[in-house]
Amino acid sequence: MADWIDACAKDDIEEEDLIRFDHGDRTFAIYRSPEDEFFCTDGRCTHEDVHLADGLVMDHTIECPKHNGQFDYRTGEAKRAPVCVNLATYPVKVEGDRVFIEI
Amino acid sequence: MPGIVIIGAGECGIRAALTAREAGYDGPITVLGDEAALPYERPLLSKPNSGGVVEKLIATREALDDMSITLETDVSVTAIDRDERMVVRAQGDPLPFRKLLLATGARARRLSCPGGDRARVLRTMEDARAIYSAAGTARSAVIVGAGLIGLELAAELTGRGLGVTVLEAGPRPLGRNVPERLASKLTTRHQQAGVEVLCGVQVASCTESDVVLEDGRAIAADLIVAAIGVEPNVELAVSAGLTIQNGIRVDRRLVTDDPDILAAGDCAAVEMRSGLHLRYETWQNAQAQGEVAGRNLAGGNKEFDVPVWFWSDHYEIGLQGVGDTSGQPAASREMGRDSEILFFLNDAGALIGAAGLGQGSAVAKDIKIAQRLIGTTLDPVLLSDPAHNLKKLLRAA
Structure with missing residues (x-):
């Protein structure tokens, strides 16, 4: 059964940026969009074993720190070669100043 | 058709x-x-x-x-x-x-000295398989050329327990495309791992068991790799x-x-x-x-206009560079955990390149921002201040 996990405070993430969130043996990436909305995807690129948290967020795109592969972090859609496999995404809710993800 | x-x-x-x-x-x-x-x-x-x-x-x-x-x-x-x-x-x-x-x-350049055909090169899947297979039984390796490929391979082979010596004809490692300060840091890391790096040396010949330098020194080598471009x-x-x-x-x-x-x-x-x-x-x-x-x-009329960018991995360290980093850096940004980025400006004060070194992908984000800032006039004081988010410069540009 999926659980809501208290992942971080809203202000742990800067606007148009992301942080890494590890839970058990899994790793996630949590994003704050320029519109102040929050999103969550798998933490590693689908192309190589690289943490997306070191990548650059521009608008709604996360660019992998290694190969310039890009995803739309709202949908997980692969946007630019060499990535071709979409990222898994997870529901997010904000309660007060806390960000929860459902995994 | x-x-x-x-x-x-x-x-x-x-x-x-x-x-x-x-x-x-x-x-x-x-x-x-x-x-x-x-x-x-x-x-x-x-x-x-x-x-x-x-x-x-x-x-x-x-x-x-x-x-x-x-x-x-x-x-x-x-x-x-x-x-x-x-x-x-x-x-x-x-x-x-x-x-x-x-x-x-x-294609990889080969060693032209006597016995130079003993040296393997790393360019294709077949080359790579042959090198790692030979490394399985070798105790010592000599890598000719302290460029990115030579040093990445040195890190890999020393990690497999081989005694590794890297020979460089030029005055310093990574002389072609990495700023001296970063090259020096990276070389120190290699030396800490046990890699011997000799600069300003010429290979005279390769024998059955050694690489012989022009000054007469012989370096034991069960495995020789030419990484000379x-x-x-x-x-x-x-x-x-x-x-x-x-x-x-x-x-x-x-x-x-x-x-x-x-x-x-x-x-x-x-x-x-x-x-x-x-x-x-x-x-x-x-x-x-x-x-x-x-x-x-396909019938388009597009011009190529993308700054060159590279990454290179050695041990736990990631190196990235973008644009022209051949001159003297105008600013250095120290970001903790031994991460550092150097910025290169032209005479007009516009960014032309940046290169950085850090744990894992620690410098990746800022190098990507630097790539987008190329051509923009920037204040070296702000570039040097790790508390000043580079993204602010990008939004202002």
Whole structure:
């Protein structure tokens, strides 16, 4: 059964940026969009074993720190070669100043 | 009907084929590769995992089929007939083309000294398998050339327990493309790992058991690897009468002297804004030029204008650079955990390049921002201040 996990405070993430969130043996990436909305995807690129948290967020795109592969972090859609496999995404809710993800 | 023919099935050739199709070209596209393997990513060859060489395909056979791209592997192209607009292969009928892309890449330079044929090179999947297989029984390795490939390989081999010596003819490691301060930090890390780095030395010969230097020293080597750079594969272009200038000379649209023949990637010397023709050897350059070539093969009119960018991994350290970092840095940004980025400005104060070193991908984000800031006039004081988010500079630009 999926659980809501208290992942971080809203202000742990800067606007148009992301942080890494590890839970058990899994790793996630949590994003704050320029519109102040929050999103969550798998933490590693689908192309190589690289943490997306070191990548650059521009608008709604996360660019992998290694190969310039890009995803739309709202949908997980692969946007630019060499990535071709979409990222898994997870529901997010904000309660007060806390960000929860459902995994 | 003659279609697009691409000679070379590496990152550049395959990317060009995929891009031409995505751009709407609906005629035949044929890619001719000289290796037997399906197109694979070369950067991983110097970064094997416990299972050995990592084989990552650029595109599967199914993906190419889906795009109606014909891939022929293990093909030797012997000539380009410009009058008849045909490519001649060692076997089979000549292949007519409407547009031709030369993405022939480069090959590793070999040691020319006596016994130099003992030295292996690292360029292909086959090369990589042979090196790691030999490393399984070797106790000592000598790597000739302290460039990025030589040092990445040194990190890998020392990690496997070999005694590793790196020999460099120049005055310092990474003299061609990494700022001295970062090269020095990285060299120190290699030395801490037990790698011996000798600069300003010339190899005289390779014997059964040693590499002998011109000063008479002999260094034990069960395994020898030459990592002394590459030569662009220009022979087909030469025999077709195209101009060569440290690579196949092309204009900003990647077009050669012949309006129907393009060249891109490691083999191409591309006209820059400065008017100079430059040839780059990075994975990103192959990808980016492949994309431009693909658009232009499909009838586009796109100019190549992407700053060169690279990454390199050694132990837990990641190095990245973008643009021109050949001069003196104007600003240094120290970001903790031994991470540092150097910024390079031109006389007018505009950013022309940046290079950084740090744990893992620690500098990646800021190097990507720097890439977007190239050409922007920036204050070195703000660049040097780690508390000043670079993204603020990007938003202000």
